[in-house]
Amino acid sequence: MRIGELSRRTSTSRRLLRYYEEQGLIAADRAPNGYREYDERFVDRVLQIRGLLDAGLPTRIIRQILPCLDKPRTIYFPDATPEMLATLRHERDRMTERIRFLTRNRDAIDDYLDAVIAYGGGDGGPDSDVGPRPAALT
Amino acid sequence: MRIGELSRRTSTSRRLLRYYEEQGLIAADRAPNGYREYDERFVDRVLQIRGLLDAGLPTRIIRQILPCLDKPRTIYFPDATPEMLATLRHERDRMTERIRFLTRNRDAIDDYLDAVIAYGGGDGGPDSDVGPRPAALT
DNA sequence: CTTGACCTTCACACATGTGTGAGGGTTCGA
DNA sequence: TCGAACCCTCACACATGTGTGAAGGTCAAG
Known part of the structure; x- marks a missing residue:
């Protein structure tokens, strides 16, 4: 194409x-x-x-990392220099950090959203169908 | 300070x-x-x-999202306008997508790294202490 | 009082990802 | 053969996060 x-x-x-x-x-x-x-x-x-x-x-x-991500795990390893492996490890760790951070904050936003709809009754948004409110808040 | x-x-x-x-x-x-x-x-x-x-x-x-992330869940909800809630939902979903993508790719890198050290015997990097090689590859 | 370590604002500069458009070829159907 | 719809390269432009430095104020220690 x-x-x-x-x-x-x-x-x-x-x-x-x-x-x-x-x-x-x-x-x-x-x-x-x-x-x-x-x-x-x-x-x-x-x-x-x-x-x-x-x-x-x-x-x-x-x-750098794209060649290592080919879906059919190409058992034929390209020119994996030590520097490149180091980059890969470093980037992997960085991604893990990011994931942790994103997850934490995503959950915080989620909690906030939950609290708002429990408190104010929501705004009719797509999360309004979350089922019964927690007993303690109704 | x-x-x-x-x-x-x-x-x-x-x-x-x-x-x-x-x-x-x-x-x-x-x-x-x-x-x-x-x-x-x-x-x-x-x-x-x-x-x-x-x-x-x-x-x-x-x-926009920072005020919602204060650690002691401030039960006092700020001016949570519907537009802002929509932004929050949208951003939360976007973050979830990112988490998924990052996780998938991080794992792919990890797999690659594992495969390389199993195959080539590693390069003495910080991941060399991963224990016994899989039986099928030794 | 001077020096040095702080602080202020302002402004230009740079890298990166991305938009936009000029100037110009190719291909295909009417 | 013309026009539409593609394609090409080149280049300037913009937003965002960030570096750097100029010109100058504040303050404490010597």
């Missing part, structure tokens, strides 16, 4: 797809006329990049 | 502390000479801001 279709299928602007390529995250090959040509696998790949980007990782890091 | 101490205690540059204030994330009061004056609570507060920032939330969102 060409860039327009990939763009549509990943909800990612053409501009960004070219940017990701420039950053070495994806490598499209070219049709004789110069157009980029992508195959199916790029859809998942781009989605994964978006996810990692959204999770706060910079392209520089994504470029 | 003044900005220098808060900076040291939170490993955050003075510049950023002023920036967070400008963004409405913290509100220091001023000594007669114009110096910012912070109390203990700001240490945690700043650390929390850093965490949320690192987790990928922009200051604009942090400003």
Whole structure:
């Protein structure tokens, strides 16, 4: 497929797809006329990049960890230099930290939301169907 | 305490502390000479801001959710407008998504690392003490 | 009183992800 | 053959978080 279709299928602007390529995250090959040509696998790949980007990782890091994330665990290990393994460990730990932090704060928001609907009776939002109020608060 | 101490205690540059204030994330009061004056609570507060920032939330969102995250669940609910509750729900869901994504990818990295050390015997890094290799690979 | 360590505001600078548009080719159907 | 709908590269622009430094005020110790 060409860039327009990939763009549509990943909800990612053409501009960004070219940017990701420039950053070495994806490598499209070219049709004789110069157009980029992508195959199916790029859809998942781009989605994964978006996810990692959204999770706060910079392209520089994504470029390094992406090859290790191929779904069929390629038993053929690429050039895993010690520096790269160190980066991987470090990034893994950083992600674990992030997960902890996000979880803690997400739960705090959740608690707040629960408290608000228990207290004020909610606002008709999508969380209004949470079942019976705790006895102590009714 | 003044900005220098808060900076040291939170490993955050003075510049950023002023920036967070400008963004409405913290509100220091001023000594007669114009110096910012912070109390203990700001240490945690700043650390929390850093965490949320690192987790990928922009200051604009942090400003909204921070008041809901005060540790002693202040049963006194601030001006929780419906728009704000909607933001909160949306952001909570977004965080849940991020957590899912980060977890998935973190685990993938972890698996890769495990596979590498099982395969190549590791590189002497901090994960080398993971115990016996899986029987099938030794 | 001076020096040094603090503090203030202001402003320019930079990296990163992303938008936008100019200037110009290719392809395909009417 | 024309127009629409693609594609290309290049480049400037913007928001956000962050660094850095100038020009100057405050304060305590020597």
